Amino acid sequence: xxxxxxxxxxxxxxxxxxxxxxxxxxxxxxxxxxxxxxxxxxxx
Numbered sequence: 248x249x250x251x252x253x254x255x256x257x258x259x260x261x262x263x264x265x266x267x268x269x270x271x272x273x274x275x276x277x278x279x280x281x282x283x284x285x286x287x288x289x290x291x
Contacts, residue, residue: 267273 264274265272
């Protein structure tokens with residue numbers, strides 16, 4: 248997966264913006280560990 252941007256909160260990576268294996272734009276957001284949630288949303 249290509250990666251265009253990484254966003255950090257402290258030392259934790261919480262968002263990744265780039266392209267998936269099919270070269271589709273993708274944003275993946277991971278909340279802090281205490282939330283226990285990973286949110287992934289695709290944009291076309």
